[in-house]
Amino acid sequence: xxxxxxxxxxxxxxxxxxxxxxxxxxxxxxxxxxxxxxxxxxxxxxxxxxxxxxxxxxxxxxxxxxxxxxxxxxxxxxxxxxxxxxxxxxxxxxxxxxxxxxxxxxxxxxxxxxxxxxxxxxxxxxxxxxxxxxxxxxxxxxxxxxxxxxxxxxxxxxxxxxxxxxxxxxxxxxxxxxxxxxxxxxxxxxxxxxxxxxxxxxxxxxxxxxxxxxxxxxxxxxxxxxxxxxxxxxxxxxxxxxxxxxxxxxxxxxxxxxxxxxxxxxxxxxxxxxxxxxxxxxxxxxxxxxxxxxxxxxxxxxxxxxxxxxxxxxxxxxxxxxxxxxxxxxxxxxxxxxxxxxxxxxxxxxxxxxxxxxxxxxxxxxxxxxxxxxxxxxxxxxxxxxxxxxxx
Amino acid sequence: xxxxxxxxxxxxxxxxxxxxxxxxxxxxxxxxxxxxxxxxxxxxxxxxxxxxxxxxxxxxxxxxxxxxxxxxxxxxxxxxxxxxxxxxxxxxxxxxxxxxxxxxxxxxxxxxxxxxxxxxxxxxxxxxxxxxxxxxxxxxxxxxxxxxxxxxxxxxxxxxxxxxxxxxxxxxxxxxxxxxxxxxxxxxxxxxxxxxxxxxxxxxxxxxxxxxxxxxxxxxxxxxxxxxxxxxxxxxxxxxxxxxxxxxxxxxxxxxxxxxxxxxxxxxxxxxxxxxxxxxxxxxxxxxxxxxxxxxxxxxxxxxxxxxxxxx
Numbered sequence: 001x002x003x004x005x006x007x008x009x010x011x012x013x014x015x016x017x018x019x020x021x022x023x024x025x026x027x028x029x030x031x032x033x034x035x036x037x038x039x040x041x042x043x044x045x046x047x048x049x050x051x052x053x054x055x056x057x058x059x060x061x062x063x064x065x066x067x068x069x070x071x072x073x074x075x076x077x078x079x080x081x082x083x084x085x086x087x088x089x090x091x092x093x094x095x096x097x098x099x100x101x102x103x104x105x106x107x108x109x110x111x112x113x114x115x116x117x118x119x120x121x122x123x124x125x126x127x128x129x130x131x132x133x134x135x136x137x138x139x140x141x142x143x144x145x146x147x148x149x150x151x152x153x154x155x156x157x158x159x160x161x162x163x164x165x166x167x168x169x170x171x172x173x174x175x176x177x178x179x180x181x182x183x184x185x186x187x188x189x190x191x192x193x194x195x196x197x198x199x200x201x202x203x204x205x206x207x208x209x210x211x212x213x214x215x216x217x218x219x220x221x222x223x224x225x226x227x228x229x230x231x232x233x234x235x236x237x238x239x240x241x242x243x244x245x246x247x248x249x250x251x252x253x254x255x256x257x258x259x260x261x262x263x264x265x266x267x268x269x270x271x272x273x274x275x276x277x278x279x280x281x282x283x284x285x286x287x288x289x290x291x292x293x294x295x296x297x298x299x300x301x302x303x304x305x306x307x308x309x310x311x312x313x314x315x316x317x318x319x320x321x322x323x324x325x326x327x328x329x330x331x332x333x334x335x336x337x338x339x340x341x342x343x344x345x346x347x348x349x350x351x352x353x354x355x356x357x358x359x360x361x362x363x364x365x366x367x368x369x370x371x372x373x374x375x376x377x378x379x380x381x382x383x384x385x386x387x388x389x390x391x392x
Numbered sequence: 393x394x395x396x397x398x399x400x401x402x403x404x405x406x407x408x409x410x411x412x413x414x415x416x417x418x419x420x421x422x423x424x425x426x427x428x429x430x431x432x433x434x435x436x437x438x439x440x441x442x443x444x445x446x447x448x449x450x451x452x453x454x455x456x457x458x459x460x461x462x463x464x465x466x467x468x469x470x471x472x473x474x475x476x477x478x479x480x481x482x483x484x485x486x487x488x489x490x491x492x493x494x495x496x497x498x499x500x501x502x503x504x505x506x507x508x509x510x511x512x513x514x515x516x517x518x519x520x521x522x523x524x525x526x527x528x529x530x531x532x533x534x535x536x537x538x539x540x541x542x543x544x545x546x547x548x549x550x551x552x553x554x555x556x557x558x559x560x561x562x563x564x565x566x567x568x569x570x571x572x573x574x575x576x577x578x579x580x581x582x583x584x585x586x587x588x589x590x591x592x593x594x595x596x597x598x599x600x601x602x603x604x605x606x607x608x609x610x611x612x613x614x615x616x617x618x619x620x621x622x623x624x625x626x627x628x629x630x631x632x633x634x635x636x637x638x639x640x641x642x643x644x645x646x647x648x649x650x651x652x653x654x655x656x657x658x659x660x661x662x663x664x665x666x667x668x669x670x671x672x673x674x675x676x677x678x679x680x681x682x683x684x685x686x687x688x689x690x691x692x693x694x695x696x697x698x699x700x701x702x703x704x
Contacts, residue, residue, distance in 0.1 A: 023487045026480060050491060052483035056476065057520030064473035064517065068444060068480025071467050074488055076480075094469055193493075200442045200465040200481060202499055209468035210455035 002246075004180045009140035009172050010035030012179045013079075013105055016147040018049045019187040022103075023074040023194075026054035026065035030084040031117045032169035033107040037079055063088035063095075063102075070100040070162075071208055073199040075151065078102065081169060082109035082123040089127060095162045096131030097224055098209055101154035101194070102162040104132070105147060108269070108320075109169040110356040118357020119169040121269065121320035125330050131224060133163040133231060134298040136268040140177035143167045145248055146295075148187060152238045155194045159231040166297075168270040170357070182246055190245050228299050235296065252301035253308045254293045257283060261290030263369055264312040264346070268294045268331065271318070271353075271360045278365030289369055294331070302338055310339075312346040316372035318360070319384070322352045328384035349375050350384035364388050394584060394649060396606040403598045409435050418461040419453040423627020425618030425634060426450060426533045429591040430504070433531055433615070436598035437500055437605055439464055444478040446505030446514060447471035449540045450533065472514040474503040475521035478528045500605040501528040507548035508538045510614075511574040522581035522610045529604040529611040532574060535619035543622040547572035550642075551689070552682050553674045555622075560677040570689065578612035579648050585611035586648040587656075591618075592634035596645060596656055603647075616643045624673020633668070640668040641694040646701065653701040665690055 007015075014036050017025070025044070027037040044053040052074075056062045062078050070076045080088060085106055095102055109123055110116040124134065133153065137143040143165065150163040167173055182190075198206055212220050236252070243249040256276050258264055267275050272293045282289040292309045294301075309315060319329025327333065332350030339345035349372045354360040364387055371385065413434040420427040430450055434441075443466045445451045451468050454461040469477045482501050488494040503521075505514055510532035518530055537555045538544040545558040549567045554560055558567040578586045585607045589597040597615065604611035616637055618630040625633060637643035640663045645656035665687045669675040678686075 023491070024480060024483045026476075026483075050487065052487045054479055054483050054524065056479070057516060057523070060473065061476035061479070061517050061520050064469055064476035065480035065483070067469045068467065068477035068482075069484040070480075071477075072442070072481045072484035072488070073494070074484035076484075091470060091473065098469075200467055201494075202440050202442065202465055205439075205463060205465045207455055207460035207462050207466045210457040210460060211452050213456055216457055 002180050002182045002186070004178045006176050007179050008035060008174065008176050009143055009167065009179070010174065011039050012140055012144050012181060013147055013167070014039035014043065015181050016144045017077050018043050019182065019184060020148055020151045020191055021075065022049070022051055022077040024052045024054065024069035024076050025078065026056045026062045026069065027078050028056050028059045028062045028080070028084060030059070030081045032109060032173045033079045033081045033084070033105070035173065036105060036107070059084035059088040060091060063091035066102045067091065067095050067098070067100055070095065070102050071098070071200050073194065073196055073201070075155070075194045076102045079105040079107070081107040082111060085123045085127060086111065089130070092127060092130040092132065094209070096228070097220070099160040099227070100162060101160055101196070103147065103150045103154055103165070104162065105165045105167060107169040107173045108166050116356040117169070119171050120355045120357070121166070124164065124166050125321040125323070128298070128330055131228060132298065133161055133228065133235065134166065135163070135296055136166045136294065137172065138270055138272045138293065140172065140175065140179045141248070143172060144179055144181065145242065145246070145250065148182070148190065149238055149242055149250070152191045153231065153235050155196070156234050157197050159227070159234050160196070161228060161231060166269065171270045186245055190242065232299050232301065250295065251304065252296035253304045254295060255308050256291040256293070258290030258292060258308065258312070260288065262288040262313045263372055264290045264292050264309050264315050265365060265368065266292050266294065266309070266315055266317040266331065266335065268297065269320070274360060274362060275365050278362040281362060282366060282369060287369065300334060305335070305338060310345065314372050314376045315346045315348045316368050317348060317350050318368065319350060319352050320354050322355060322386065332384060347376050349380070351387050352384055353387040358388055360388065394607055396608065397603055400602060400606055403436065403595050403602070405595065408598070409438065411435070411438065413437065413439050413441070413464045414454070415461045415463055419456065420449070421621045421627070423620040423630045425591050425630040426535050427453065428630070429533055429597065429615045429617050432591060432594050432597050433601045434464070436601040437502065440497070441500040441502055442481055443467070444474045444481060444501065444503045446474040446503070446509035448506040448509055450504065450506070452540060471509055473517045474505050474509065475514065475518040475530055478503040479521045479524065479526045482526045482528050502531060502605070503528060504531045504533065506539070507532060507534040507536060508546040511547045511572050515577070519581065522578065522583050525609050527609055529601070529613065531601065532612070532614045533617045534614060535617040535622060537619070537622050539619050539622040548574065551686055552678045554677060555674070565682055566674070566677065575612065575614045575648070579651070581610070582651065583610040583612060584608070584650050588614045588616070588643065588645050590616045590634045590638055590643060590645060592631050592638065593645060593657070600647065622674070625671060629671060633672070636663065636668040639663045640665045641690050642668050644694055644697055646697065652704045653697065655698070655701050659694070
């Protein structure tokens with residue numbers, strides 16, 4: 001029987017990768033992802049996992065080696081963060097377009113300058129359009145479960161796409177939580193061996209990654225878009241089967257005390273747990289507040305989000321990145337598009353909080369709700385507002 | 393001595409494989425020395441190979457979708473990272489073999505790129521793959537500039553050569569730097585096999601590629617590849633220039649086997665470099681002083697190489 005143990009989330013993720021029997025792990029160390037790859041190299045060194053750990057010379061090489069490994073038919077895992085994710089950016093676009101499944105756990109961290117090792121979502125938001133399926137974990141258990149789910153979905157022949165599982169750097173990666181690590185046989189039943197439809201094999205030679213002339217490029221990109229949109233069916237089914245196998249249920253969008261809530265906070269990642277505490281406090285004070293959390297970021301679960309939050313009067317959307325010169329943060333922009341010109345849809349106010357490791361406390365959520373309530377009556381001048389700015 | 397070499401007798405003119413793993417019908421320019429070299433590389437390797445290609449001329453001329461000239465598995469990811477892609481392929485095959493998921497049969501893995509992909513933008517990825525000791529061969533097809541993008545200078549462009557980013561003018565005479573010695577960089581990684589080759593000496597080229605494939609661990613073959621389009625030379629003279637480059641000591645042929653330098657062809661009666669420079673538009677602006685300088689430096693470099701072969 002699977003046991004709940006107190007374990008650091010990074011170690012638990014590495015254990016999940018071991019349970020998933022990853023075969024090739026090209027990785028380069030970067031704070032705060034290091035504990036994941038350290039533990040993986042340890043389990044490979046100890047013979048607990050029959051895999052090749054490639055200690056590459058950069059993140060760009062890590063992702064390049066991932067492409068070669070996946071194309072050759074091996075289950076492939078890597079992990080990165082921040083500057084490292086940006087360094088591999090050129091290559092990140094390629095595996096989804098070439099339908100190469102890879103699982104990449106990103107320990108989200110701010111982007112330089114000023115250089116910061118602490119948590120926010122800038123690193124992944126600049127990679128928003130790379131074409132990977134992207135999920136966000138709220139806690140350690142979810143990080144483990146989403147990692148297992150990622151292998152299952154990525155390698156499904158109907159999907160055959162790479163997946164990024166986002167975990168907040170430090171606030172998730174470095175905390176010790178009680179986590180249930182599933183039994184090997186259950187994981188084996190959940191994740192079948194990787195059998196790609198096409199691979200590099202001299203017995204059946206194929207050309208992978210040819211030139212796309214203007215006559216074919218548009219169609220190739222459209223096909224890629226269709227594939228990731230269609231992947232949602234497989235993602236949902238894999239979560240349903242996960243619940244049956246392991247007893248934990250996951251949905252693309254989660255809600256907390258949203259019944260009849262007039263104002264809903266919208267979050268992604270680990271700040272959602274603080275947001276729940278804030279919701280409880282505000283509910284106790286008689287405020288009609290709930291929380292909507294986005295777990296599946298790409299493909300964006302439009303209908304699910306509308307169903308979860310469509311009845312709210314106000315959405316207070318929290319972005320963990322501040323794109324300079326933009327109208328608002330990416331999550332805010334996405335939701336404004338989703339509800340644009342739909343009659344009776346909620347008013348959307350966009351907030352930026354928790355940059356470069358600044359805590360987003362219960363008080364901050366209260367402040368956000370208070371501001372959003374005010375803005376519902378009197379429209380703000382800007383489309384977003386930065387929360388928690390130091391006065392001195 | 394490398395044990396894998398013992399059984400290899402070398403290719404003979406009569407025994408060159410008729411099979412063409414790189415099919416004709418690709419879109420290379422007339423007289424392209426690079427594709428000619430690549431054809432011989434593939435003849436030497438046969439069909440049991442996986443090719444990881446860098447972005448460049450050879451990539452675009454062989455694979456405009458839906459066409460392909462490749463009869464072997466071939467993958468292209470990006471410009472600078474063919475060696476890292478090959479690392480991934482090699483590691484994947486290692487673990488899959490161990491787990492009994494693919495046949496145990498040995499398959500060669502080749503990464504291939506031009507001089508820009510190798511000596512400039514891709515140097516780090518190659519260095520990483522060499523240092524980690526992956527069992528693969530890296531082939532550099534050196535046509536001495538970024539030809540695919542329209543003849544811009546690279547670190548491998550020879551001194552004095554005119555390119556679109558090293559134009560001669562009132563303040564310049566073309567490329568102001570000496571050609572980067574990429575084989576020496578490969579040697580510095582203590583890999584078991586490094587060689588230079590030329591399509592004019594095709595048996596020598598094929599033998600070196602085969603040895604690079606046979607040896608366990610990383611191997612590097614640097615192949616001189618004339619580019620009529622980029623050099624302003626006549627297409628029918630590509631092989632002639634390949635020969636002249638060797639005979640004038642501009643591009644010496646040698647092997648470095650486990651650190652030991654072995655000259656493939658000692659040039660005892662060298663032709664003057666001016667003979668090589670003549671007939672290539674990229675050098676036509678050079679005056680005697682520059683040609684003199686090139687001659688002196690070519691001689692000195694060759695001397696150094698001979699000394700290395702005597703020392704090791």
